[in-house]
Every structure is written in structure tokens, then in C-alpha cells.
Amino acid sequence: MSLSPEDFPAELRAEVAGMEPSRIVQLWQLGFGRDDVIPLWVGESDLPTPAFISDAAYGALKRGRTFYSHKRGIPELRQAIADYTSGLYGKQVATDRVTVTSSGMHGIMMIMQAVLEPGDNIVVLAPSWPNVVRAAEVCHGEVRFVALDPKEEGGFTLDLDKLLEACDGRTRALFVNSPGNPTGWMIEREQQQAILDFCRERRIWLLADEVYARLVYDRPVAPSFLELAEPDDPVIQVNSFSKAWAMTGWRLGWLIAPPNFGEVLDQLIEFSTSGSQAFLQEGAIAALGPEGEAFAQSMIERCRRGGEIVFQRLSAIPRVAVARPTASFYAFFRIDGVEDSLSFAKRILQETGVGLAPGSAFGPGGEGHLRLCYASAPERLSAAMDRIELIIS
Numbered sequence: 001m002s003l004s005p006e007d008f009p010a011e012l013r014a015e016v017a018g019m020e021p022s023r024i025v026q027l028w029q030l031g032f033g034r035d036d037v038i039p040l041w042v043g044e045s046d047l048p049t050p051a052f053i054s055d056a057a058y059g060a061l062k063r064g065r066t067f068y069s070h071k072r073g074i075p076e077l078r079q080a081i082a083d084y085t086s087g088l089y090g091k092q093v094a095t096d097r098v099t100v101t102s103s104g105m106h107g108i109m110m111i112m113q114a115v116l117e118p119g120d121n122i123v124v125l126a127p128s129w130p131n132v133v134r135a136a137e138v139c140h141g142e143v144r145f146v147a148l149d150p151k152e153e154g155g156f157t158l159d160l161d162k163l164l165e166a167c168d169g170r171t172r173a174l175f176v177n178s179p180g181n182p183t184g185w186m187i188e189r190e191q192q193q194a195i196l197d198f199c200r201e202r203r204i205w206l207l208a209d210e211v212y213a214r215l216v217y218d219r220p221v222a223p224s225f226l227e228l229a230e231p232d233d234p235v236i237q238v239n240s241f242s243k244a245w246a247m248t249g250w251r252l253g254w255l256i257a258p259p260n261f262g263e264v265l266d267q268l269i270e271f272s273t274s275g276s277q278a279f280l281q282e283g284a285i286a287a288l289g290p291e292g293e294a295f296a297q298s299m300i301e302r303c304r305r306g307g308e309i310v311f312q313r314l315s316a317i318p319r320v321a322v323a324r325p326t327a328s329f330y331a332f333f334r335i336d337g338v339e340d341s342l343s344f345a346k347r348i349l350q351e352t353g354v355g356l357a358p359g360s361a362f363g364p365g366g367e368g369h370l371r372l373c374y375a376s377a378p379e380r381l382s383a384a385m386d387r388i389e390l391i392i393s
Helices: 023-031 051-062 075-089 104-115 130-138 160-165 189-202 261-270 278-287 290-315 341-352 378-392
Strands: 098-101 121-126 142-147 171-177 205-209 235-240 253-256 330-335 369-373
Touching: 023 341, 051 278, 051 290, 075 098, 075 253, 075 278, 098 104, 098 261, 104 130, 104 171, 104 205, 104 235, 104 253, 104 261, 121 130, 130 142, 160 189, 171 189, 189 205, 278 290, 290 330, 290 378, 341 369, 341 378
Parallel strands: 121 142, 121 171, 171 205, 205 235
Antiparallel strands: 098 253, 235 253, 330 369
């Protein structure tokens, strides 16, 4: 239930006081304290962070890396991110374009603070991660959704003309999340080039959320706007250590932006977090090394197996439409006859103890769907499917 300014002794901004609580969090709170819950509602694996990453951070902590540090990240980590990105895409990325952030969400919030003024709009492909929308609204931006087109058999496609036509003279940014959360949709190279050309011509910021770039199953890495963009193009890539390295609780991410944008980020970090902890950043350096690459490959394979288990079980149910996963680690499936996904997800939780996210949490095109994170052990996923298929069959 949202609050109103009257609930507080002093007046609050309407955009803040009237925000609806996350529907994903509503499910989490409903299941809090239940020992029998299989939690597949949020975007994280059931694996803890690997020991070599934790040991690197712990070693730095013991050495006294506990003082204030560089706002945009310790130099060693910024260099490691630049080297990692350059190797991944075969295109040189300079260190001065890299900024370490206190989570991917922190990076997104700073971008919104930097580019949006009252009356500006940001165009967002939907279904979309809801935190992006709330960040834009808190920063006085108008969010314009462009819904992906659903396929009858499950999955989504992008109508490029519809996306570009949604932009006007007050559009300051275009947000593209690929591979997508919650859909798993992945943009292809030709559409990337068309969007980049459009943003160059209109001087619109292109915000590329590529957090799931490594979690792709039909090619080595998902297509990236960084492969097409020049350093001074209005392109900002958002990334995170959370997914591929099982580091969700570490709250570390990074941005790759035009060099002169770094000065803006330096100031915004100064007045928000003042920078991430140096000892945690040493763990992130370990994640980008050889052991980290081996772990990332094992995570990709784990998610590939999990996605196939869930797909086989769901696709066998006549009233379910689901696409075979090709990227991210979510099954976003449509259930015939479900018109209130929040209520249906609550019913599944209460009757089976399986936590799923309601599709309505993700904006236009999401209602009637449920999101299941399959980055878990096969036996855990099989147990979850045993429980829920009796309800959704």
C-alpha cells in the first residue's frame, strides 16, 4: 500500500510518497520466515560467492584496506574492468571511461540524476526491471513504455519503428536492457546499429543495461552496444558483478561511458556514497581473473541446465506459453486464464511454498506472466516444478 504526504509530519514529494511498493518484495515479505519456501522470485543463484573472491576481499580487509579510497574505483579494478571488457568484445576500452559503482542500480540512479530534468522523458522497453522506472520518476522524468511484442508460443520481439517513434524533442534517454530482465529477450546487431544511429543523430543518451551479457547460451557473449559505439558516442553501458560471479550481496557494479562523463560521475559519487569499499573491490579484481572466468563459465552452464529443466516442464503444460531460454536466467511464462499475476503468485506461494515474481511487476506486457529465476541446482528446480505444476496445469 502506498503512502501519501498526509501520513508524514512534513510534506513529501508526491513522486516519492506515492510510490507503489515493489510487487516482487510483496511476495518476498509474504513468504518471509517460512522454512519450506523455494525462493525463485529474485535474480540470484543459490550459490555463495566462490572462496577465491571472498579470500581476496578478506585478505585486503586484514591488510587494512579500510580507508577512504578513489571515488570512481581503485585504479587496479578500473584497469581490470577495462582489460576484461576489451578482451570480451575485441575493442579497446580505455580506463578513463570506467567508473566503479556501489551496485548496478547505483549506476542507473546516477545516470538519471545527470541527464533528466523536469519534463524530460526516457523511453523504456517493457516488460522491464521496475527499479529503472522508479529511478527515472524520482528524478522528475516521465517514463514512456514501448512494449515488446509477444510471440504466440512464448518470448518477445522488438518493433523497432514503434520504439523510435516514441521519442520526441523532450526524450533525453532510451533504455535498452539486453539480455532482458524479466523476458530473456536479446537484441540483434542490426537493431543495435539502427538504435545507435538514431541516438547519435538526435543526441539522445543510449543507456545499455548489459548486466546479463555473459549469461547467453547460443553464442559466447550477447551483442553489445560497445562493439559499435565510439568512445564519445552518447552510450553508457551498465554492468554488475552480481550475476555471473554470484556476488549479488556485494553491491558492486560499473559504468562504461564517454570520458568526459566521468567527471560528472565523480561528483555524483562524492555526494552519494563517496565510493565503494576498497577491500570489496579487491575481491572484484579476483572475479575478473582466470579463476573468475572459469567460475563464470560454470555459472553459464549451470543456468543453461536450469533453463532447460524449467523449459521442458513448463512447455509440457498446455495452458503455458514459454520460450526456450537463450539468455539471462529467467523463464518468463504466460499462463492462459491468469489476469491477475500478483494474486496468482501469492496463491502459488501460499499453497506450494514456491516464490515466483508476478509479471505485473514489470510494466506493460507483463500481466498474465510469472517470472522464475532458474539459476539454482537442478534438484531444487525439479522440486519447485513438482510443486507448482499441479496449480498451473
